[in-house]
Amino acid sequence: MTVQFNHTIIRARDQEASARFLTEILGLPDATRFGPFQVVKVENDVNLDFYETDGEIASQQYAFLITESEFDEIFARIRERRIDYWADPGQSRPGEINHRDGGRGLYFEDLNGHLLEILTRPYGSGD
Numbered sequence: 001m002t003v004q005f006n007h008t009i010i011r012a013r014d015q016e017a018s019a020r021f022l023t024e025i026l027g028l029p030d031a032t033r034f035g036p037f038q039v040v041k042v043e044n045d046v047n048l049d050f051y052e053t054d055g056e057i058a059s060q061q062y063a064f065l066i067t068e069s070e071f072d073e074i075f076a077r078i079r080e081r082r083i084d085y086w087a088d089p090g091q092s093r094p095g096e097i098n099h100r101d102g103g104r105g106l107y108f109e110d111l112n113g114h115l116l117e118i119l120t121r122p123y124g125s126g127d
C-alpha cells in the first residue's frame with residue numbers, strides 16, 4: 001500500500017495571517033500561493049492549504065510532531081507572544097504542558113479557533 005496523506009484544507013478568516021501565524025510559531029518556511037490557497041508545507045511533504053472564507057469555520061485539530069529542541073523554540077515563541085496553551089485537548093489545564101510517552105506536548109489555538117497540538121513523541125511510543 002502506498003497511500004500517503006498529501007494535503008488538507010484549513011478554513012480561515014484571513015488566510016495570509018493564519019498561514020503566517022503557523023509558519024512563524026512552528027519555524028516553518030513561508031507559505032506559498034497555489035490557486036485560492038496559502039500553502040504551508042511540513043517536513044513529511046503534507047500541505048496545509050489555508051482557504052479564506054466568510055462562512056462558518058468549524059474548529060479542527062492539527063497535531064505536529066517535533067523534536068525536543070524544536071519544542072524549546074516553539075514553546076519560547078508561544079510564551080513570548082503570550083499565547084494561551086493547555087496540557088490537554090479539552091483545554092482544562094491552562095498554562096501546563098503534558099509529558100505523554102515520556103515527551104512533551106501542549107495545545108494552543110490558531111487565529112480561527114483551530115486547536116494546534118505539538119508533541120515530541122508519537123502517541124503510544126513510550127513504555
Ligand SMILES: [Fe+2]
Nearest residue numbers: 061063089117
Ligand atoms: Fe492529539
